[in-house]
Amino acid sequence: MGGLSARQAAERFDVGTATAIVWVRRFREGGELVARRQGKPRGLRLDPHADYLLGLLEQPPDLTLAELAATLERERGIRVSLAMVWTFLDRHDMTFKKRPRRRPSSSGRTFRQPDRSGSNPVLTGAS
Structure with a gap:
């Protein structure tokens, strides 16, 4: 690092002192220059x-x-x-449905069909 100590390099590059010390040790021991993967492994306990x-x-x-x-x-x-x-x-590409599909109701519509005439319905009622 151009003659800087690990602590001086940490201050210059605005990283933690312990981080700089570890990086210098890794470089001296094995020539490691690449950052290691961050965080937990992506596996699940299951x-x-x-x-x-x-x-x-x-x-x-x-x-x-x-x-x-x-x-x-x-x-x-x-x-x-x-x-x-x-x-x-x-x-694992598994899906679960809350309940099985059912036949449509034979007694009537279960949802309101949109008005296809192009006009907006007017709602009336007591105020």
């Missing part, structure tokens, strides 16, 4: 249990996210949030 979870989903009846989380806690001793179960399933 990744090691992928085969088990995906196997549960192949068997009827379909399980809800809450039931999957409860089964994991009961059978494997792993407490996870519903969001974590959802993220795991999303990463």
Whole structure:
């Protein structure tokens, strides 16, 4: 670093002293010049249990996210949030519907059709 100590270099480049000391040590020990990856690894706590979870989903009846989380806690001793179960399933291209599709109502419309005449409907009522 042009004759600067690690502490002087940290001040000059506005980084923490400990960071500069580590960088200098890495360079001296192995010639490392590239920054290392930041943050936690992108894996989930459920990744090691992928085969088990995906196997549960192949068997009827379909399980809800809450039931999957409860089964994991009961059978494997792993407490996870519903969001974590959802993220795991999303990463494995699995989708869950809240309820199965149903036939349209035979007794009447279940939603209002838009007016296709081009005019805006006028709402009237007591004021």
